[in-house]
Amino acid sequence: MSDPKNDEFAITVEFSGGLEMLFNNERKLSLKIPTKDDSGERSNVAFLVRYMCDNVIKDPRKELFVLDDTVRPGILVLINDADWELEGEDQYELKDGDNILFVSTLHGG
Amino acid sequence: MASAHLIDSLQGQISSCEAQLQDLRRQLAEAQYSQQEEQRGRPNADPLAFDFSHGIHDDFRSEIEAVLSHTARAPLPSERWPLNRNEYRRYGRQLIMPEVGLQGHLRLKNASVLIIGVGGLGCPAAAYLAGAGVGTIGLVDGDVVEESNLHRQILHSTARVGMSKVDSAMVALHSLNPSVNLVPYKDRLTPETAISTIQDYDLVLDCTDTPASRYLVSDACVLTGKPLVSAAALRIDGQLMVLNNPPLPAGDTAGGPCYRCVYPKPPPPESIETCGEGGILGPVVGVMGVLQALEAIKVLTRSAPVSGDGVVTAEPPSLLIFCAYTNPMFRSIRLRSRKAKCAACSAQATITPEALTSGSLDYVQFCGSIAPVHALNSDERISAENYAKVRFDVNPFTGFEPKNDSHILIDVREKVQYDLCNIEGSVNIPYSAVTRIPARSGNTKSAEDPEWIAELKKLPEKPVFVVCRKGNDSQITVRKMKELGLDNGGQRWIGDIKGGLVAWRQNVDKEFPDY
CATH class of the missing domain: 3.40.250.10 (Rhodanese-like domain)
Known part of the structure; x- marks a missing residue:
């Protein structure tokens, strides 16, 4: 913790399929998030989702993003263009420069 | 004013009907012409038949006949070449593509595709598949054409507002390519009818517009072993996946993931917007429907790619995301493989053909619905x-x-x-x-x-x-x-x-x- 620059890293968060509406219609956000969570563990995607709920989301309808402490059904989480299921789901440990894309399923046709 | 509108509308309908009549007359003329051509070429087309029956030594004759036997059995002009003259002309531009070629085209001609939903996705998908010469196309939809469909549902027309979407699409597709066998299903797909409808086809396109129908179509495709090309669109966004590809039996981990593998739980009903509520840009849903036709052609024309150990391989599963207002517009995402505990396609699958056909699976209830709002006294x-x-x-x-x-x-x-x-x-x-x-x-x-x-x-x-x-x-x-x-x-x-x-x-x- 001597070097404060190491306390956080920069990641890109993107939204698709209408989720951007919960984030002030912004499709792409550059976030600086702490490298460690409250318990001193390395920040993972589960932490990122909590962090976004507490600090980023403007819309009070948080239940359209998170349900039961995790991303709600119907949202795919993609870590560097791959389904998070291929990367360890919410236990994936974030690193500087990561791209996390949240995609809401569409049903129209 | 009102009568002016009426006159305009009637004039429009008359000219539309006249155009349809003209088209039917042209089709009739074409059909009569090709029938004449066939009859003209049919009898005694083998010039050797006469010579060989007179004054030639029996042994020699049978030897020659044996050599020529397959041609002797195929004297008709239509059997001289693998495709008839019209087909060479009509499909020439795709036949000369190495990705299709003669074998690919014959696969398309012998293939059957079921298109579920004849709306913004189904219309362009059906048009391109009929254009490409897919032998049989089934069309499923229980709705009628509405005026608000016409900005994107390109097979329908102003004159056919009120007609069932399936009938309307059949008129348009028949006029595009009369040789395609079109099969109408003028009701919504239900759990009871899904398997019996889908099992006769080689491939299915999900062009529906609700979560419940998407789970139903996916489950039925897994149970009948059909690859599924699934797309969706809303506002300026589109999504596309090829699912259950290869369509191996439930429990075979080499099979492609199904809709339930990707979305095990349905989204909360209050998060769902329809095109009527959220809006849709015509070309956005059009692009997704065209891509469905493209993926269908790729799957159907594929010459069963087999890896060294004899396993049928397919492209790794992916989700294509389209957004009309980002640059680049397309983005491809690597998807998971089959889910080990998937309710439909794993070894532990609980969704069975019996459960489906008996109607004991309620997809609408599974996906939930928004209760009417009663917030006020x-x-x-x-x-x-x-x-x-x-x-x-x-x-x-x-x-x-x-x-x-x-x-x-x-x-x-x-x-x-x-x-x-x-x-x-x-x-x-x-x-x-x-x-x-x-x-x-x-x-x-x-x-x-x-x-x-x-x-x-x-x-x-x-x-x-x-x-x-x-x-x-x-x-x-x-x-x-x-x-x-x-x-x-x-x-x-x-x-x-x-x-x-x-x-x-x-x-x-x-x-x-x-x-």
């Missing part, structure tokens, strides 16, 4: 007719002339809708701006309060009427305003107009636009 609501009296009638108690500024009318539709048409004197506060205000209780002030809250507080006596498109968002808004203390502890009346602008149009102002 009856004394917090006013009918459209009674609100009209507030605007237009003399007050029977006070004798006051009606005035628009006796009250405040708030329209909570989004601005883009408000700009299309609105009730004179109304004020627009978009619902999205209402929901963004954090919940709180009592008449407390917040520094972040938007200006409209302050404006309403400046006029504490005037009753507030809230209206929206259908009468749901208006109720939530009234609740919210009371939470914010805008009713001064009950001293000011705040309520909504029941049934929204739909009721206003039906019961008060017939000319209010219907969009």
Whole structure:
């Protein structure tokens, strides 16, 4: 913790399929998030989702993003263009420069 | 004015019918011509038949005949080449592509594709597959053509508004390519009919528009072993996946993932928007439908790629994301493989053909539905007719002339809708701006309060009427305003107009636009 620059890293968060509406219609956000969570563990995607709920989301309808402490059904989480299921789901440990894309399923046709 | 509209409309319908008649006459002429051609070429086409039966040594004759036997059995011009003359001409541009070629085209010709949903996705998909010469195309849809479909559902036409979508699509597809065998299913797909409908086909396109139908189509494709090309679109976004590809039996981990592997749980119903609510740009859904046709052609023309150990391979599963207003517009995402505990395609699958056909699986219930909004008491609501009296009638108690500024009318539709048409004197506060205000209780002030809250507080006596498109968002808004203390502890009346602008149009102002 001597070097404060190491306390956080920069990641890109993107939204698709209408989720951007919960984030002030912004499709792409550059976030600086702490490298460690409250318990001193390395920040993972589960932490990122909590962090976004507490600090980023403007819309009070948080239940359209998170349900039961995790991303709600119907949202795919993609870590560097791959389904998070291929990367360890919410236990994936974030690193500087990561791209996390949240995609809401569409049903129209 | 009304009769001018009628004349225009009738003229339009007549010219459309005439165009259809002309097209049918042309098709008839073509069919008669090709029948004549066939008959002309058929009899005694083998010039060797005569020579060989006279004065040639029997042994030699049988030897030659043996060599020529296969040609002797194929004397018809249509059998001389693998495709007939019209087919060479019609499909020439795709036949010369190495990705298709003769074998690929024959696969298309022998293939059958079921298109479920003949709307914004199904129309372009069907047009390209019929154009490409897919032998049999099944069309499933229980709806009729509406005027609001026409900006994107390209097989339908103004003259065919009111016709079933399946019939309308058959007219258009037949005129595009009369050699395609079209099979109509003019009802919605149900769990009871899904397997029997799908099992006769080689490949399925999911062009439906609800989560329930998407789970149903996927489950039925897994149970019948069919690859599924699934697409969806809303507003400016589109998504595309090729699922259950290769379509191996449930439990075989080499098979492609199904819809349930990717989305094990349905989204909450309140998160779902239809094209009618959210809007859709025609070419956005068009592009996704065209891509479905493309993926179908790729799967159907593929010469069963087999890896070294004899396993059928396919492209790794991916999700293609399209957004019309980002650069680049397309993005491809690597998807998971089959889920080890998938309810449909794993070894532990619980979804069986029996469960489906018996109707014991309720997909609508599985996906849930939004309960009608009942956020307000009856004394917090006013009918459209009674609100009209507030605007237009003399007050029977006070004798006051009606005035628009006796009250405040708030329209909570989004601005883009408000700009299309609105009730004179109304004020627009978009619902999205209402929901963004954090919940709180009592008449407390917040520094972040938007200006409209302050404006309403400046006029504490005037009753507030809230209206929206259908009468749901208006109720939530009234609740919210009371939470914010805008009713001064009950001293000011705040309520909504029941049934929204739909009721206003039906019961008060017939000319209010219907969009």
